[in-house]
Each structure stands twice: as structure tokens, then as C-alpha cells.
Amino acid sequence: MDWQELKRGNLCMHGKKGTVAVASAAVLSLVLVGCGANSPAPSNTQNTTGTGTASTGKPVPGGSVTLDFVQNIRDLDPAIAYDTQSDEVVSQLYDQLVTWQGNTDNIVPMAAKDWTISADGLTYTFHLHQDMKFWNGDPVTAQSFIDEFQRVLNPNLGSGGSGFYTIIQGAQAYLNKKATSISGLSAPSPYTLVIKLTKPEKFFLDTLTMPFISAVDQKFIDKVGNKAFDATQAMGSGPFELTSSDITPNQIILTKNPNYWRTDSYGNHLPYLNKVTINISNNDQLDTLHFEQGQTAWIGWNFGGDGIPASSYPQFMANPKYAALTQSLIMNSVQYVGLNTTQGPTKNPLVRQAIEYAINKPDILRLNNGRGQIANQPLPPGIQGYVQNLPADATYSYNPQKAIALLKQAGYPKGFTIDMYSSNDGAQLTLDQGIQSQLAKVGIKVNIKASSWGTFLNVAEAGKAPMDWLGWIQDFPDASDFLNTLFNSNQVPVNNNMNYSNANVDSWLNTAEYSMNTQQRNQLYGNVTDQVMKDAVWVPIWYDKFTAATQPWVHGFYIPAVGQDPIEWVWISKSHQ
Template sequence: MSVSWKKGLATVASIGMVGVLLAGCGTNSTAPASNGSSSSTGSNSSSSKPVEGGSITLDSTQAVPDLDPAIAFDTTSAEVDEAVYDTLITYSKNTYTIVPDLATSWDVSPDGKTYTFHLRQGVEFSNGDPMDASDFVFEFQRLLDKNMQPKPSPGNQFFMDIQGAQAYYNGTAKTISGVSAPDKNTLVIKLVKPEQFFLKVLAMPFASAVDPAFVKKVGNAAMDTTEAMGTGPFEVQTNNQNQTVLVKNPHYWKKDSYGQQLPYLDKITINVNNNSTVDALHWEQGQTAFMSPWLMGGDGIPTAQFPTIMNSPKYKNMVLKQDQNSIYYIGLNVKPVLNGKPNPLSNVKVRQAMEYAFDDSQFIKINNGAVLGLNQPLPSTMEGYVQNLDPSATYSLDISKAKQLLKEAGYANGLTVDMWDENTDTAQKEDQAFQSMMKQIGINVVLHEVTWKDFLTKAMSGTAQVYQSGWVQDFPDASDFLNTLFNSNQIAAGNNMNNYSDPQVDQWLNQAEYSTDAQERDKLYGQVINKVMSDAAWIPTIQNIGYYCVQSWVHGFYTSPVMYDPFGSIWVDPGHNS
């Protein structure tokens, strides 16, 4: 499959229903951590007392583009930022349960609009500076500063419902009226409307504690590229295009139940190597500690090596599986006139014909069975997923019906469309398969395969007639998929890339966005899903399963449907340094 998603963080991929650890090896008895931290049990844990010290080496297919948590909006950056920075709240291990992190507790007002967080005392940044509530106020100001240099935060969109956020963003207010620190240990956030998912938004790396004195000293540019200062388990020693090195934060506040200070590891070295086949070979030879979707992209195991690893008696017992809230789809642009020409895809029957001509089993085969089929714009692991779609929203492979629909639409002699995608090997195979499927019903697909950057420029302009893209959760809620991808107010933002617009769908989405009734939200989102699928807004293709290949000498590793790799809980066999 493609290794890129349009936007989003898979940690926060992210996220819904409780995720399940599907497979693994080893025992599950590492002692839990204290001080509010989650335990380090997992499918690669040991019954013995965790050993402090040691180091691991990892491979990554991409360099870390953004160290600044206010700027990072990609999975590679989030993998590192989550190890360096802490947020007010986080998720418990491999669940969707929100638990304390830098906040020990919080209160929510009866109207759901005021959140009061009580902060953990005695926490320090890795340089020894004390952390307090004003550090979060400072970070929210950075998030909502549209003129921040060298670039503003892409995360501001998630916090616009805070009182005064829009005024501060517009430059008409010098402070954010809805964010305050009554004292060093208390943070108050006030919303203009209640958001059922607001805690999930706060668990995103954007809302991390940062050290104002350090940021002002080094500047935003250095903060994003070579410098970092958080309260997390590790600090950045090196970050460049070839390597990222993390070392133990000596001031980290968490300890395990044995009284040992976390993290256990002294050092993590991440080497950048975009040859995923070589990365897999390094792991097979024991040179690297683990492979994961956040390091390797896609499902975590390079496509070419998937059969070898999964069919090997030696390696298959080292593989963990985790359902992921990430999907892929083929977008069908519904704009009546596109690039100065009448667009046949504005006719719903043409789009429905393409739905009936699509065979997801071919995409599954291309990906060596490492993915699941998809029939709607939500992954099956997400709360709000519709178990039984309406008949009008359900499609199966039916070439005769597809041809009949094209005839009814006035295209009995066929038509030609342009398709855009990134130029990776797997994406090209999928594009060619789709091209062959459409040819069976008389649709000629002209392929334009370009770099990921150029693809985004074209698709986000709203001028790509057909395109293949994907979405990974920013936070675990159906709104992050449905409202972002189908609300007409997202056309200008470049998220609704196929120009889909329906007043009834907008009404349902806007109502669900601020409803605090979970059953009502599920009902509304179900109506949205059935409507956009009846309208054949786009063709769902596949959803990801995350595969994690973990060496037997690595302990404390666990998977999560929301969080990135648990660097803070990992320990290795005594004397083992990879």
C-alpha cells in the first residue's frame, strides 16, 4: 500500500472501540509503573525485574522533519516527539482510556465547557527548569499564533473552540481569554461549545508542555530542527537527515513500582534509511530492536518482506498485530466543471458504476494479505462504524450493473478520466489494478504518478479528478474522519478534496460535532456514512493492520491503537546493546 497518509497522527492515531492486541509472544508480568504512569506490560515483557541501562538501534524510512510539538503533524515526527514531550493527559497502554499524565486529575463543569486541570508537582524539563501551568498557556499561544515564524502551527484548527482562540488567532486580542493559570498547579480551559472529544484533542502532542525560557533562548527554528526541551522520558542529543539520537532524561518524573526511574534505556539511535528491504534485513539479522508502522510506514513490515517474515517459524512469533484507525480510498471529484471541462463524475451514476467495478480483493492481494477490505469511510475499529449499511450504500463487484449504470448516465461508449497518486512501487501496482478494473466497464484511466509533495499540491487544490489517498486518525473520534473529509466547510481547507457538498450531510455533521449524547452522535454519523456511500462520494479500498516485529531480547513493548512506540517502558536483556 501507499506509505503516506494525507494528514493526521497515527498515535492520536489515530482514535472509539477498545483496540485488541491480536497476536504476540512472551509473558505479561512486568510490574506496573507508579506515579500515574501506565504499566509496561505487553506481549514482549518479562516476569523478572526490569533492567536499567542499555541501548537500542532502530531504522526509519524517513528523517524527523519537526521536533517542535506545535509544528509536528506527521507520524515520523510524532514518534520522536512523544518520547520527548508530555501532555496533560494520555492513553492507558493499548486502550482508548484517557489517564493522567502531567495533570493528576481534572474537573469538567456541568455544561461541559470548562475544564480545570490539577497539575503534577515537582516535574522538571530535561534541563532542570520547573514545569508549571503557565507553560501550557505559553504553548496554546504558540499554537494559535498565525504569524509564528518560521511557520505557524498546523494544529490550530483543533483548538478554535476555546474561548478567545479565534480573536487571538486573528490578532484582535493579546491573550487567549479561555486559557488561564490561576496558580502554578492549576490550568483552566474554557470552550465556547461542549466537545465530547476535547480530552482526546488535548492528548495530541500539539498540547505538550514546553519550556518558555528555552524556546525564547534558542528560537522557534532551532526548536523545530535541532533543539528540544520537554518533560518526557528522553531528550534529543542529535537530529539530522541521517540520524536521530535520544538519550535518557535525568530529570524524568516517572518511576516504576520497584522505585526505578524511567526510562530504563540510556540511549536510542534511529538511523534513516529509505531502503525498506535493507531495514527488514537489519531486523532479521538482529541489528535493530524492532520495526513498527511509525518507523517503516504503511503496516510496519516492508511489503516485499512480508511473506518471508510472516511465513518464517523463526520470525512470525516475534510479530505483534494491532488494528489501526487508518484507511485508504479512491476519491471521485464531484465538481460539475473541472479544469475548464464538464466533469462526468458529477453524475452519481458514473460514480456508482465505478463502485460496482472495484474489486478490493486485488488490493488485498497486492499487499500480501496484510490489510483488510473497507466498505465505508470509517475503519471497522472506530466507534460509529456501521455494521449493516443501507442497501443503497452497499456495493459488490458487479460488472453488468456497472455497465448498465454508465449507459443510464449517457456514457454507453465509455469515457476517460485522469487519476493522480504518489509514485511509490505499491501505489503504482494499485493504480494499475484500478485502471484494469475500470477498463472492464469502458472507463479509460490516465495515470499521473508524482511525488507525495506534488500529489498533495494537486489533490488539495481540489482539481484532481480521481486520486488515491488515505487518512489516519488525529484523535480517536469519528468526527476526525467524517467531518474533516465530507463537510463542505473543509473544501477550502483542502481536506474535502473531492468537493463533496450536501446540506443535509453538513447539518448532521455539525450537529454531531457538538453533541454530548454518544448514541445520538453514532446515529448521526451512521446517517452521514449511508448518505455519502449512496452518493458514491469516494471508493473505500483498504484499512490497515499494524505489524510490529519485536526482538525476543526487547521487553516492555506493547502496541496501541492510539499511541506511538512505548520508548519509555522498553528494557533489554542485561548486556545487550543493539
């Protein structure tokens, strides 16, 4: 998911959202996973730093919290939502078959109480809990998931997740409008879902953790229509409810689902909180002040891809009172400047290479308080397949004189003017201005086109931005989620919004996507990385360090390695209720 973090920066990102690929599909043997009625408690074993606590004692249900969002959400439809800001809400409204345990990369049951994978890795059989209901009382069944697969693979809906599921038998024909159903999906009983693949895939189970494949009430959707379902008319089975009157341009109110089926190890029904009030404000300094004054419960993904915003970070961390409330995690995510390969001057690879040399990444990172690690390729170091030593023609360092020479060679001795698109929060504008200043030194005039997150994504995902700043956080810990999703030509324009197309890259990606040989996959992904960097499709700027802060009366919060803030697991001290 890009990260907004389509999942993208303090940024908001696209994609979503750890360390190495999990062997989630142990396809050479019959696998039985998960049982029991209780939800596994979060297991927080990632390398987080800081003193903010994840949990203290037995949870106490009740109470309400207020949060600030730096940008409003764009989508409510789980088939369409593919940015971190939207997913922060969507993840609380809908249930998936499986999910991640805490901030680990362990997959655990959710709607599926258990599942099996056939010895050849082609057939997945899920047995669902039988006590799940949508907020309106309609039952959640296997058909609820089949309906969502069909929606995601409906070309008229335009889901950014369709490419994850074309490996299902009959899915490509359905996507191409050559079939009216997906032959690889079936429900032999109301609470049994069978998925048949065309070939084994190492990370298929990982893709089922994503909100794309949520249980949906098709009868309700047919009644209100897809447009309203995405905008205001939600109907899920998740821990929180949302009515049309609870979402406005300035506020979103999540209310506890009193009939939610998941319980913790103590027998408490999730979620613990009765209500979450979300106020929309892109003034990140004011939002930080609200936290410091105790008005809001935490700073997490609700603030975007860095957590505590750059504009407030130095002062925040310099105060021992507030620094003691923080926790940090190095993320499998990347911030980058994208260069459109089919429009204007950046169609020329020499121009794109010139921009690579013209950007001083350490200086840009300093605008983010140094939070992050300088990036030299799209794949973060924590993902298997990262290239340790890039070839010389895929490596760039700050060299404005070389940038000027390349521009002259490309036919732009006096430079040119280009529009750069991004979201309009304050921290992002600072970064945009940094890029603008650096490119001006080589003769490139950058016009900053900043807008609300939703408006910006509409331009970016149509492949119409000549240049933009975005970020990408893992949806699941596999190189495919970065390289195939963002650079395969079959992902143009929603995910591959720089419209990049290279036949060799497509071939390498398509082979690696379905290879079960780790060594072969790493080699192929290395080839892709080398070529993408030679072609200068992106200027990777940094890999993120995420810093969150929680009030001392907030418990159960943790920074997820994959996914969004764990709102359903958060509880507050009795004294604060």
C-alpha cells in the same frame, strides 16, 4: 491524524490514531482523576494475537537500539506534526497533560497529576507536576500549555489540530484574529491550568492526549523561530532529547533525557534506553532483512501502517523463527483512495461513482497479503457509529461495466487521464500500480506521482491532489475523529484534502460534535456516512490489521490501540547491552 498513517498505509497514514468511545468526560458529576508521582505501567488488554511479549520481569535500564524508518519525518513541531511517521519521534520529545494507558483506551495522568471536571462539563482544572523541566532547564508550567494552545489556534501556523480546540471559550475569536488571547484559558497559579468550554463535549479529554497540546518553551521558540523549531531545533520536556546535529536526511538520533521526571512502579526513571538510532531507508525489504539479521530492534509504526511490509510478509511469517516474534492487532484505521471534488473530472460525482465501481477491493487487498478487512465506509467497525447496513445508493461492488456506463453518462466515453499522488515506498507503489491497472480497464489512465512522505503530504494537505492514496488511524476512539475531521468543510484543505463540501453534512457533523446523546450522535453520523458514500468522496479500500515484530531481547513493547510505538517503555536484556 492522517496516518503516514495522516496516519496512511505501509503505508504511511495521516491522522492518527480503541474500540468504542470512552466516557472520558463524565460531565454530569465532579470527577477527580489520577494521583501519585509514578507513571501507570502500561496495561495491555487489547485483543492482540501472536507470541511477541510485552514485558518480561523487572525492567533493566540502559543500552541502545537501532531502528529503520521507511520514510523520514516531516515535522518536529508538535503543533504541526499530524502524521504517524513524525509523531513516532515527536511523541518522545514532548509531554502532554494526559495520555493513554498502554494499549487500552483508558486515559491516565501525564503532566497533569490530577484533574477535575465541573458538574456542567464546561470547566476542566488540571494540577501539574512541579518537577518538570525542558531540556535546557526551563521549568514546565501551566503557561507552557497555554502557549501551545495559542500556537495551535494561530491561523498563521496552519495547525491541522486547530479544529479540536475551537470549543474553548474565546478560541474561535482568537483563530479569526478577533482576539489577542484565548479567554477560556487561565493559570491561576504556575502549576494549575483551567480550561473553560463553550459547551460540553464527550471527547474533549481525549483530544488532550494528542501531541498538539504539548508543553512548549515559548522563549526558546521565539529565539529560533517557528520554521527552525519544526525542522531541526526541538526543545521539549519528554523522555528523549534531540539536538540539531542529531537529525539529518538519513538519520535521527534520540538520546535519553537524564532529568526526565516520570518513573515506573519500581522507581526507575523513564526512558530505559540510553539511545535510539533511527536510519531512514524506504527500501522496506532491506529494512526487514536488517531485522532478520538482528541489526534492528523491532518492526512497528516505524515501518508505517501495516508494520511488517507486504513485500516481506509471506516469507517472514513462513519462517517459524520470525513468526514467533510477532504480535498483531486489528486497528481502528482505514486505507482509502481519495477523489478530489473540486478539480478535473472527479468534480463530477458520476465520475467518482464510476471509480468506486471500477476498483476490485479484494484484489487490491491481496497485494497487501490479505491483511485487513474490506472497507465499505470511512468509519471502522470498531468505532461507535459504524453503519451496519448502508443504503443501496451508498453501496458499491466491483462492476466495471457499470463504471464504463457512468463515465459515458458523465461525458467521458473514452475515459480520461488523472494524476494519483502517494508516498514512494515499495509497498505503496505496488498498491498504486494495482489501482492503475484496474482503472485502465474502464478507460482511465492513471499517472502515478510518487514522492517522499513529506513532499506528498505537502501536495495532499494543500488540497491539490486530484487523486491520492492515504490512510487514517484514530487520534482517539470517537466517530468525530474520522467523520468531522475528514469531511467537514471547515477542515478543508489540510484534513479534508478532497475539498468536500456539503451543507447537510456540515450541519449533521456540527450537531453531533457537541451532542451528549449517544443515540442522536449515532444517527447523525449515520446520515453523514450515507451522504459521503453517495457522493463517492473516497473509495474506502480496507481496515487495517497491524503486525509488529520484536527481537527476543526487546521487552516492554506493545502495539498501542491509540498512539505510536511506546519507545519510552522499551528495555533490552542485560546480555544485549
